[in-house]
Structures are given as C-alpha cells and as structure tokens.
Amino acid sequence: MQRFANERVVVQFGLLILAVALYASTFQQSFSASDLAQSPMFFPRIILTLWIGLAVVALIQTVRTQETQSPIASWPRIGVVIVAALIYTNVIGSEGFFLPSVVFALICLPAFGVRNPLLVAVFAILVPGALVFLFNHTLGMPLPTSRFTYVF
Amino acid sequence: MLSALPEAIGILLSLEGLLVLVMGTVLGIVLGAMPGIGSTVAVAIVLPFTLTMGQAPAILLLLAVYAGSVYGGSIAAILINTPGTPQSAATCLDGYPMAQRGEAGLALGWATVASVVGGLVSAVVLIFAAPQLAAFALQFGPIETFALILLGMTCIVSVSTGSVVKGLMAGMIGIFLSTVGGDPILGEMRFTFGNWQLFAGFNLLAVVIGVFALSEVFIRASKPISRVSNLVAFSGIILPTWKMWKGRLRNLAKSVAIGNVIGVLPGTGAATAAFISYAEGRRSSPNREGFGKGEPDGIVSSEAANNAVTGGALVPTMALGIPGDAITAVMLATLTLHGITPGPKLVDDNPTLIAAIFAGFFVINILLLPLGMLLSRVAAPILRIREAFMMTAIVILCAVGIYFVRGNPFDLLVMGGAGFVGFLLRRQGVPMAPLVIGMVLGPTLELTLRQGLILTDGSFLAFFTGHPIALVLALAALLALSLPLLRSLLSRTAS
Numbered sequence: 121m122q123r124f125a126n127e128r129v130v131v132q133f134g135l136l137i138l139a140v141a142l143y144a145s146t147f148q149q150s151f152s153a154s155d156l157a158q159s160p161m162f163f164p165r166i167i168l169t170l171w172i173g174l175a176v177v178a179l180i181q182t183v184r185t186q187e188t189q190s191p192i193a194s195w196p197r198i199g200v201v202i203v204a205a206l207i208y209t210n211v212i213g214s215e216g217f218f219l220p221s222v223v224f225a226l227i228c229l230p231a232f233g234v235r236n237p238l239l240v241a242v243f244a245i246l247v248p249g250a251l252v253f254l255f256n257h258t259l260g261m262p263l264p265t266s267r268f269t270y271v272f
Numbered sequence: 273m274l275s276a277l278p279e280a281i282g283i284l285l286s287l288e289g290l291l292v293l294v295m296g297t298v299l300g301i302v303l304g305a306m307p308g309i310g311s312t313v314a315v316a317i318v319l320p321f322t323l324t325m326g327q328a329p330a331i332l333l334l335l336a337v338y339a340g341s342v343y344g345g346s347i348a349a350i351l352i353n354t355p356g357t358p359q360s361a362a363t364c365l366d367g368y369p370m371a372q373r374g375e376a377g378l379a380l381g382w383a384t385v386a387s388v389v390g391g392l393v394s395a396v397v398l399i400f401a402a403p404q405l406a407a408f409a410l411q412f413g414p415i416e417t418f419a420l421i422l423l424g425m426t427c428i429v430s431v432s433t434g435s436v437v438k439g440l441m442a443g444m445i446g447i448f449l450s451t452v453g454g455d456p457i458l459g460e461m462r463f464t465f466g467n468w469q470l471f472a473g474f475n476l477l478a479v480v481i482g483v484f485a486l487s488e489v490f491i492r493a494s495k496p497i498s499r500v501s502n503l504v505a506f507s508g509i510i511l512p513t514w515k516m517w518k519g520r521l522r523n524l525a526k527s528v529a530i531g532n533v534i535g536v537l538p539g540t541g542a543a544t545a546a547f548i549s550y551a552e553g554r555r556s557s558p559n560r561e562g563f564g565k566g567e568p569d570g571i572v573s574s575e576a577a578n579n580a581v582t583g584g585a586l587v588p589t590m591a592l593g594i595p596g597d598a599i600t601a602v603m604l605a606t607l608t609l610h611g612i613t614p615g616p617k618l619v620d621d622n623p624t625l626i627a628a629i630f631a632g633f634f635v636i637n638i639l640l641l642p643l644g645m646l647l648s649r650v651a652a653p654i655l656r657i658r659e660a661f662m663m664t665a666i667v668i669l670c671a672v673g674i675y676f677v678r679g680n681p682f683d684l685l686v687m688g689g690a691g692f693v694g695f696l697l698r699r700q701g702v703p704m705a706p707l708v709i710g711m712v713l714g715p716t717l718e719l720t721l722r723q724g725l726i727l728t729d730g731s732f733l734a735f736f737t738g739h740p741i742a743l744v745l746a747l748a749a750l751l752a753l754s755l756p757l758l759r760s761l762l763s764r765t766a767s
Contacts, residue, residue: 127700128700131696132700135441135445142463152458157722157725157730158457158458158725158726160458161462162722163721163722164451164462167448170440171445174437174440178437178438181435182700192494193494193497197494198490202493202695205490206689208671208688212681214681217671221668225668228663228664228667229664231493232660233658234658261324261676263672263675264675
C-alpha cells in the first residue's frame, strides 16, 4: 500500500489528472477558426498530449523505482512557513505592505528557529519599515499602504 | 555592431550605467557568497527591480549580478567550506584546506585572479562568437526558427538533473503555462476560465521568482536549520605574485578553455565545467599530488572554468535565443519582459544594446578584481547571518519586487502559487529550469509552428523537405533528445 500511497505518487498522479482535465477542457471551449491547425487549441492539445504521456511514464517510474525522498525535518515549521507566505502574498494588496510584512516576519523568524524576541521584533519592524521608507517616501514608488494610514 | 560601440560606451559611462555595473557586481558577490542562495536565486531576486530601468542598464545589472555571484560563491567555499553557489563546490576541495592552513587570503587571491581571467576571456569569446552565429541565423524564416526553438528545447534534457522524463514534463508544463491567455494569431482567449486576470497570461516574472526563490525558502524550511559557524580566520585577500604563477599558467589556460567550450554547449552549466576542469587539472597539473590538500591549482581549475562559463553561456542565448541553463533562461525572460524578442534577429535589431552588453560584460569582469578584494572582508561577517533572516528577507524582497512590475496584487498570488507548486515539484525531483525554458520559448514555438503551417498549406512534412537548415536543426534536435535517453537505456540494460 505504501508503494501507491506516498507523496511522490500522489503528486505525480495529481499532475496526470490535471493534464487530463485541461485536455478535456479544450473541447468545451469554442472558437471561430474552422481550420484545425489554426485553432487556438491546436498547439495546447499537442503539448497537453505530451504532458499526459510523460506524466504516465513518470508515474510508472515512480511506482516501480520507489525512490527515497528527503524527509521533512519539521512538519509544523514547513506548514507555518508555507501558510504564512501564501497568506502574506494574498493580503498585501488589501492590507498594505508594511503590516502583513511585520506579521509575516514575526511568524517566519521563530519558525526558522530565532528565539530572541528582541531580535525578531527589531528585524520584523526594521526591514519592512526601511523598505517602506525607501520606496514610499524616498524613491516615490509607493508600495501598497494599509487601510488605516497612508504613511505605511 | 562595431558602429554602435561609441553609443554603447556612452551608456556604460553614464551615471546610471556605472552605478548599475558597480551595484550589480557588489550585489552579485554578496548574494553569491551567501550559502544556498546561488546565482539563479540572486538573479531572480534582482530581476523585478530592473523593470523600472532601460533595456541596457537592466540587462547589465543582471549580468553583473550573474558574474558577481559566480565569483562570490568562492568566498563561502573557501572561508566556511560551504559553496555559496553549486559551481563553487569544486573550489571547496582545495580552498578550505588552504584556509585551514591559515592561507585564506591567498586562497581567495588565487580564486579572484582565476575568476577575473576566466571571465575576461569568456567576454572576448562572447564578443566574437555571438555576432557570427547570429549573422548566420539571420537567414532563418519561421520554419527554420521553429526548428531552432525545437533544438533549443532539447537543452531541457541536459538541464534536467535527476530525471529526463520529469524534466521534459516540466518543460511541457512551462509551454502550457505560456499558452494561457490570448492566442498569438487570432487573439482568442484560452484557459482563462472566465478570470479576466488571466487574459494577459501568467506573469512570467512571478512564475520565475515563485519557482526559484520562494520555493527555495520552502525547501529550506523543510530541512534541519543550519547554523554556520566554521568561519576561518581571514584578514583580507592576498594576490598571488607573478613568481607564484610560474608553472601554473598552462593549467589556467586549459581551465579557461574548458569553461568557454562547456559554456557554449546548451545545458551543461558552470558546475559541470568546474568539476571537469578540476578533474583535468588533477590529471595534468605538475602539482597534481597536492590536489585536495590545499593546492592552488585546484582553486584555479575550478574558478577559472566556472567564470569562463558565464560568457560562453551567453553566446547561444544572445545569438540564437536559446538559454543554456536556468540563469540564462531568466536572462531571456528579462529580455522578453523588456519587449525584446530573443532570437537570431536580436543582434541585428538591437546593435547598441548588444554592444553595451558585450562591453559591459568585459567591464564587469574587470570590476571583479577591486570589488572582490574590497567585498571579501565585508562578505566574511555576512556569512555569519542566520538562515532565518536571509529566508524571511527573501520572501519580503520578492513580494516588493513582484508588486513593482505591474502593481497588480494578482501577480503576488501567482508568485505564491508558483512557489508552493515549485516546492512540491522540486521535492519530487522535478527540475524547475525546464519549466522556465518552456515558458520563455513556448510562445515563439507556437507562433512559428502555426506561421509555418500557413506557409506550407498545413503540411508539417514540408517543413523539412523544402528547408534544408530546418532539416539539419530538426535532426540535431532529434539527436540531442535521443542520445541521453539511449545512453540511460543502455546503461540500465548493461547493469
């Protein structure tokens, strides 16, 4: 069972399913061109066919070879960093650059093992603050500001 | 191109030109010296900031970061036995033992001089070889260009570390991503699924930064936290005297030649060149007995070759629009982002830009000597910076950089998504360079294929029967694609 239910197989299978779904979607879109070669889907279908073929080969290789994968040293750490980074990149547009950056640094630094609260706080405020000062107030190339103030 | 030289020199001597060359080299050396960042991530971090610049300063800045980071990698390799870049791995073998003997300054001196010589010779090769190759490629029409891009795509095989199948798949994913948005001939929307943000396609830069820089942060977070502490005593670079070079010049010349030849071949890269050159030095150097124990010839072999690759790798990139590795793929992406179409017409259409790039590359390699001497002292304390601060700063800088490109928060989402997908794929051994190569070359591949089909009334066979250059290029592509697969099949059968 371990042979089929591991991260490598799941990801490879996911890539295969994604390619098949995208291929299927090419038949649901309608276009004005009647000539096959000039259809906007002509080239993507070739590429998706190759992707599907290669994904099948890669999946078979993965199941057959049972390659060992580098273990995750700390699931909480990687989880926290990924979720924090994804939320961070998501909220900059609405919440501005400074506040999300400070919060991101406050989460990310301890996750990477920095335990000194003073160091964490100084870095978390100083680096985004310096960037806001540089871009918004010196270069005149403003980063997004928060809903509370136009200063940062 | 020579007629454009005075104008190009004017660009280099302008305040912006000089600043870009110096700042780029400084940034490159510092980022290259930080273990794990590497040339590709260094170039990816700086890339978005180039979009507010003109074409020539932007490319020069990236070139300076590229050349500087290759050299900067040797600082970490020698002082803490951790290569800042993969191409400096061979430098550790003799650099660190020399540093442990208390000769860190001299070891860095050997590395600096070898890097400068390697880089300068490769700049000369670039200046002479690229225009010749491009002049020949000017005869190309859409069909020949299609065959050329097809040949360029085969470099995916050679940059696919680990699994060729996974590398090719990554290439296909990259080409597919480039098809999202408007169709190049009819302008009709594809794969947007009603999301207007996708009408212009995925932002290439956001994907490049996501899969290289952000995924690197996630990869680091998945590994045990490293604390760098084995920094040896170091008080500054000591350049080797002329007397010390006696008996070593032959090794230097050979290493430079190896680096240039390997650099021109698509998909080989500086790390391969450094190790091949090191192996050759170990075989033929009069001082071969000392290799691995702190022999300067070992440092010279590795550093001269890896810096010589930088100019060599730019030859197919500039002349044909074919990236040789991940870094030159990012360079090509930059050209595209600046509205320049990579390919055979690049040299002919942009003589001033190309002259400025070539002359600038020469200057950058000269700058490596004084800046390297100056910065190695600064870079040494930087090596003590904890990974946590570097990784957090990378994410914040990437966000700033991406936001600047179009001021569109959607690009930040694309970067985050690309980073997560890049992390997942890299963990499965799927290389990321082919994805970027696919995304860069994909649009031209599609456009020339469809233009070719219009020219031949829909006959794909006529691509090769009536176009001898296209036939030769297609055969070369077939050969390049099948050889590694055949080799791996034969080795499996034999084992």
